[in-house]
Amino acid sequence: MIAFIRQHPVALAVAVAIHVAFFAILVLSFRYSRPTTAEAPPVEVVQAVAVDEAKVKRELERIKAAERRREEKLKAMAAARKREEKRLAELRRKREAERRRQAELERKRRAEKKRLAELRRKQAEEKKRLAKLEAEKKALAEKRRREQERLARLERERREAERRRREEAARARAEAELKKKLEAEQQRLAALQAQQRRSEIDRYQQLIYAEVYRNWTVPPGARRGMSAELRVRLIPSGDVVTVDIARSSGDAVFDRSAMQAVRKASPLPVPPVESGLFEEFRQINLVLRKKET
Amino acid sequence: MTRHLHIWMLAALLAWPLSGRATLTIEIEKGEADAIPIAIVPFGWQGPRAAPLDVAAVVRADLARSGRFAPVPVADLVARPTTAAQVRYADWRVLKVNNLVVGRMVETERNRFRIDFQLLDVVNGQQIAGYSIRAGVRDLRRAAHQISDLVFEALTGIPGAFDTRIAYVTVTADRRGRKTYRLAISDVDGYNEQVLLTSPDPILSPAWAPDGERIAYVSVTPRGPVIHVQNVYNRRARKLRRFPGLNNAPAFSPDGRTLAVTLSKDGSADIYLYDLKTDRVTRITRSPAIDVEAAWLPDGSGLVFTSDRGGTPQLYRIALRDGRPAGRPQRLTFSGKYNARASVSPDGRRVAFVHDHRIALLDLETLAIEVLTETRLDESPSFAPNGDMVIYATRDGNTGVLAAISVEGRAPQTLSVTRGEIREPAWSPLRRRNF
Numbered sequence: 001m002i003a004f005i006r007q008h009p010v011a012l013a014v015a016v017a018i019h020v021a022f023f024a025i026l027v028l029s030f031r032y033s034r035p036t037t038a039e040a041p042p043v044e045v046v047q048a049v050a051v052d053e054a055k056v057k058r059e060l061e062r063i064k065a066a067e068r069r070r071e072e073k074l075k076a077m078a079a080a081r082k083r084e085e086k087r088l089a090e091l092r093r094k095r096e097a098e099r100r101r102q103a104e105l106e107r108k109r110r111a112e113k114k115r116l117a118e119l120r121r122k123q124a125e126e127k128k129r130l131a132k133l134e135a136e137k138k139a140l141a142e143k144r145r146r147e148q149e150r151l152a153r154l155e156r157e158r159r160e161a162e163r164r165r166r167e168e169a170a171r172a173r174a175e176a177e178l179k180k181k182l183e184a185e186q187q188r189l190a191a192l193q194a195q196q197r198r199s200e201i202d203r204y205q206q207l208i209y210a211e212v213y214r215n216w217t218v219p220p221g222a223r224r225g226m227s228a229e230l231r232v233r234l235i236p237s238g239d240v241v242t243v244d245i246a247r248s249s250g251d252a253v254f255d256r257s258a259m260q261a262v263r264k265a266s267p268l269p270v271p272p273v274e275s276g277l278f279e280e281f282r283q284i285n286l287v288l289r290k291k292e293t
Numbered sequence: 294m295t296r297h298l299h300i301w302m303l304a305a306l307l308a309w310p311l312s313g314r315a316t317l318t319i320e321i322e323k324g325e326a327d328a329i330p331i332a333i334v335p336f337g338w339q340g341p342r343a344a345p346l347d348v349a350a351v352v353r354a355d356l357a358r359s360g361r362f363a364p365v366p367v368a369d370l371v372a373r374p375t376t377a378a379q380v381r382y383a384d385w386r387v388l389k390v391n392n393l394v395v396g397r398m399v400e401t402e403r404n405r406f407r408i409d410f411q412l413l414d415v416v417n418g419q420q421i422a423g424y425s426i427r428a429g430v431r432d433l434r435r436a437a438h439q440i441s442d443l444v445f446e447a448l449t450g451i452p453g454a455f456d457t458r459i460a461y462v463t464v465t466a467d468r469r470g471r472k473t474y475r476l477a478i479s480d481v482d483g484y485n486e487q488v489l490l491t492s493p494d495p496i497l498s499p500a501w502a503p504d505g506e507r508i509a510y511v512s513v514t515p516r517g518p519v520i521h522v523q524n525v526y527n528r529r530a531r532k533l534r535r536f537p538g539l540n541n542a543p544a545f546s547p548d549g550r551t552l553a554v555t556l557s558k559d560g561s562a563d564i565y566l567y568d569l570k571t572d573r574v575t576r577i578t579r580s581p582a583i584d585v586e587a588a589w590l591p592d593g594s595g596l597v598f599t600s601d602r603g604g605t606p607q608l609y610r611i612a613l614r615d616g617r618p619a620g621r622p623q624r625l626t627f628s629g630k631y632n633a634r635a636s637v638s639p640d641g642r643r644v645a646f647v648h649d650h651r652i653a654l655l656d657l658e659t660l661a662i663e664v665l666t667e668t669r670l671d672e673s674p675s676f677a678p679n680g681d682m683v684i685y686a687t688r689d690g691n692t693g694v695l696a697a698i699s700v701e702g703r704a705p706q707t708l709s710v711t712r713g714e715i716r717e718p719a720w721s722p723l724r725r726r727n728f
Contacts, residue, residue, distance in 0.1 A: 201317070205317065205319050208319055209319050209321055212319070212321050213321050213323055216321065216323055216327075217326060217327045217328075217329045217330075217391060218323050218324070218325070218326040218327070219326065219448065219449050219450045219451075220326040220361055220449045220450070220451055220681065220701070221446075221449045221450025221451035222450055224324075229318075231316075251450060253447070253448065253449065253450040254450070256414060256417065256421070257448075259416070259417050260391050260414065260416040260417060261321075263416040263417055264386075264389070264391065264416045280317055281317060283316055284316060284317040284318070284319060285316050285317065285318040285319070286318070286319050286320075286321060287318060287319070287320040287321065288320075288321045288322075288323070289320065289321065289322045289323075290322075290323065290324065291322050291323060291324030
């Protein structure tokens with residue numbers, strides 16, 4: 001800015017002058033624009049001149065008469081003036097009334113105008129309000145529409161999510177199901193293996209049972225319920241390595257018959273070493289009991 | 294068998310996961326006793342002549358007859374050892390025998406013999422027993438029966454009853470139909486028969502005294518039945534006091550001093566006790582029905598007898614105290630139309646009797662009846678003194694035979710066959726060993 005001023009000093013001066021001029025005009029116009037008051041009405045001036053006696057009497061008469069006439073005239077004039085004044089006053093009064101009426105009218109007009117303006121303003125406002133209302137309504141409708149749309153979208157989304165969730169759940173369920181099935185299958189397999197193992201052991205136990213049973217001659221003199229427990233060591237061929245009395249029946253004949261049964265049943269049927277089950281049979285206990293009944 | 298196994302197995306399986314590596318235990322429960330496979334090797338012989346007796350054959354036959362043993366036929370023997378030292382156990386294991394008897398006999402002086410034998414456990418490879426028995430030539434069979442007894446007891450836990458005798462009655466008729474009755478005794482295998490009495494009069498109801506020396510029997514004379522007691526060694530007989538009517542079915546009391554007899558002197562047949570010292574009788578039963586055939590409980594605490602007081606012949610028991618009845622008779626049998634001829638087992642727990650013409654056992658505790666025989670004309674059961682067998686009379690076609698059956702009902706063995714009839718066997722008490 002300062003750089004600009006420095007370059008154009010004349011422009012600056014002109015600008016300042018123009019500003020000053022405008023300012024002056026603004027002040028003067030403000031002064032002359034004051035309203036002027038109304039001028040007073042013009043007043044009538046009367047001039048009197050004296051004449052001889054007879055003449056003046058006549059003349060007086062005549063003056064008297066003239067006087068009277070003049071007085072009358074004055075009177076008439078006064079009356080006229082009075083009337084005039086009265087008329088003027090009336091006029092003034094009327095004019096004043098008129099002016100007041102006019103002022104009132106003006107006031108009324110202005111009030112009307114103001115009212116109208118107000119009305120218009122109100123109408124405008126109303127219109128505006130209505131417009132605004134309409135706009136609001138529209139906005140509301142729009143909003144509602146949008147809301148509905150949003151809701152619809154949300155609903156759609158929700159449905160979608162729900163569907164996805166369901167799908168996901170179904171998938172998860174299916175997976176869990178599969179996993180469960182797999183686990184169950186594994187468990188079943190493990191159980192099967194354990195069961196197979198047990199049933200193998202069971203089978204060999206039964207085989208040993210049968211073999212010893214077959215080879216056992218129960219001493220007829222043994223008491224019912226008499227029993228002996230033997231500790232038997234086996235080698236993988238099933239051959240009985242040692243037989244010891246773990247618990248004697250208390251009867252030598254019975255104990256001997258039990259030992260004989262085991263020895264005689266040798267080799268006992270045992271699972272092959274490869275099965276991993278032989279270890280269960282490396283050392284076994286056999287209880288031989290004479291039946292109670 | 295398997296049921297028990299299964300139960301046990303189940304328990305074992307249940308315990309399995311918990312027990313970890315606990316030792317497997319297998320329980321074997323068996324009731325019936327199988328015949329024991331045994332080999333009796335012919336005994337060695339040292340003497341100037343042929344051996345007077347095949348001792349091993351007698352033992353083999355005894356053991357086979359008992360139903361408790363299954364001796365290997367001689368032809369199947371894999372070797373002929375006569376001493377334990379000569380035995381190769383493996384050879385005998387092949388034969389699947391549990392036991393082996395080896396022995397040898399030497400004539401130590403003329404008609405005097407010594408028998409040495411060993412009973413071996415083939416399976417466990419060890420000797421169970423070894424004995425040396427001396428015998429004269431007439432006692433060789435008895436010595437053999439004694440060996441059987443020793444083997445039997447060592448392997449079954451039950452005393453053997455091979456060295457015992459039976460008394461019985463035979464009846465023969467000549468061409469004209471005249472009958473001859475004989476009272477005889479023999480070894481249980483039918484050998485060594487000795488006739489104690491021959492009579493045209495019927496002989497009934499021989500009964501052994503507990504000392505094994507006397508036999509009571511009934512001789513039905515034209516004047517009526519008379520009870521005799523005869524010594525089996527010196528053959529001297531004593532005629533007991535005769536009462537009007539029946540004088541039947543004598544039975545020695547366990548102490549041998551009293552006979553339970555059937556008399557009808559007071560009207561109907563009733564059981565009485567006959568005091569052998571005083572010849573006085575005490576009435577035991579008092580019923581208008583027929584009460585006969587008393588048998589003693591082994592402790593002398595009572596009698597088992599037959600009575601038709603219930604309409605049909607049934608067994609009853611009556612308690613005794615101080616030689617007098619204690620309480621009322623108690624009925625023991627409730628099934629069958631004919632239950633009679635009681636013989637009480639030596640342990641007093643069972644009664645062998647005729648049950649609708651078959652031999653049956655009655656459990657005195659449970660009163661359960663177990664029929665042993667399948668033939669239809671079985672009579673006169675008599676318990677072996679070891680309680681393991683019952684001897685009885687039956688018929689094989691027209692021939693009367695004695696048969697024995699183990700108390701477990703194993704196939705009955707015919708013991709003795711005669712022309713004509715053989716009746717009323719009575720098994721002697723156990724004899725004292727004479728070595």
